[in-house]
Amino acid sequence: MGAVIEASSVVKRYGSREATVLDGVDLVVERGEFVTIMGSSGAGKSTFLYCLSGVDQPTSGRVVLDGTRIDGLGERSLTAVRRRVGFVFQQINLLPHLSLRENVALPGLNSRRVSDRRRALRRADELLAKVGLADAMGRPPSQASGGEQQRAAIARALLTDPVVLFADEPTGALHSSAGRTVLDLLEQANAEGQTTVMVTHDPRAAARGDRVIYLRDGRIVAQLDAGARDVPLADREAKVARWLQEMGW
Numbered sequence: 611m612g613a614v615i616e617a618s619s620v621v622k623r624y625g626s627r628e629a630t631v632l633d634g635v636d637l638v639v640e641r642g643e644f645v646t647i648m649g650s651s652g653a654g655k656s657t658f659l660y661c662l663s664g665v666d667q668p669t670s671g672r673v674v675l676d677g678t679r680i681d682g683l684g685e686r687s688l689t690a691v692r693r694r695v696g697f698v699f700q701q702i703n704l705l706p707h708l709s710l711r712e713n714v715a716l717p718g719l720n721s722r723r724v725s726d727r728r729r730a731l732r733r734a735d736e737l738l739a740k741v742g743l744a745d746a747m748g749r750p751p752s753q754a755s756g757g758e759q760q761r762a763a764i765a766r767a768l769l770t771d772p773v774v775l776f777a778d779e780p781t782g783a784l785h786s787s788a789g790r791t792v793l794d795l796l797e798q799a800n801a802e803g804q805t806t807v808m809v810t811h812d813p814r815a816a817a818r819g820d821r822v823i824y825l826r827d828g829r830i831v832a833q834l835d836a837g838a839r840d841v842p843l844a845d846r847e848a849k850v851a852r853w854l855q856e857m858g859w
């Protein structure tokens with residue numbers, strides 16, 4: 611096992627008035643873990659996710675991702691770091707002129723080698739089957755529902771076998787049954803070993819994690835062990851809901 615993310619004393623300030631968005635955050639994520647991040651609007655959840663993944667840089671503090679210290683890296687090194695992680699956002703950004711299959715294979719389609727491109731398409735087919743889109747892979751995003759598009763976006767994020775899958779409100783724009791299917795997929799990928807860190811506003815989504823952390827005003831103020839996977843989902847959801855109630859959520 612071992613840690614795949616080690617963040618210590620992470621501080622992020624923005625702008626001329628130097629508002630402090632992250633105020634000395636420490637977090638260790640073990641390989642294979644599923645950590646969910648909750649907190650009120652503006653608490654710094656997305657900012658924290660971006661600092662952990664090399665999308666953004668902390669103002670100070672230390673972030674080690676899969677053995678590489680990533681705070682303070684230049685833009686070129688950060689681009690290489692970002693290739694090692696996967697991202698799923700609330701806003702699904704599939705390319706409209708490509709099929710779902712081409713969208714999923716895209717990270718490998720830029721290669722000059724035909725064998726790499728073929729391998730990417732084969733892997734895309736496997737992943738699309740896994741997310742229940744085997745029959746829809748030829749369609750453009752405009753002919754897929756929001757939930758189907760988000761499932762394709764997950765498949766795309768998994769194509770490169772990322773060291774960590776980061777998800778920022780992946781169910782935020784979906785109706786509840788499509789959201790549940792997306793969460794089932796994330797839970798399944800994690801059960802197969804995918805380390806995952808997800809920001810969410812939804813207590814039910816948070817309950818899919820092994821551990822829920824709660825951010826308030828840029829600090830982690832509480833953490834909860836959400837319960838083992840063999841505990842029924844309804845019981846895990848109830849545990850998270852009780853915990854949030856105690857914290858005045």
Ligand SMILES: Nc1ncnc2c1ncn2[C@@H]1O[C@H](COP(=O)(O)OP(=O)(O)OP(=O)(O)O)[C@@H](O)[C@H]1O
Pocket residue numbers: 624625631649650651652653654655656657658
């Ligand atoms: N690029 C930026 N420049 C200046 N301020 C920013 C920037 N990005 C975020 N902020 C500010 O940092 C604070 C935290 O934002 P962040 O998006 O991390 O919060 P959040 O907890 O994810 O909120 P939400 O749940 O509403 O998405 C907010 O006050 C926001 O306005």
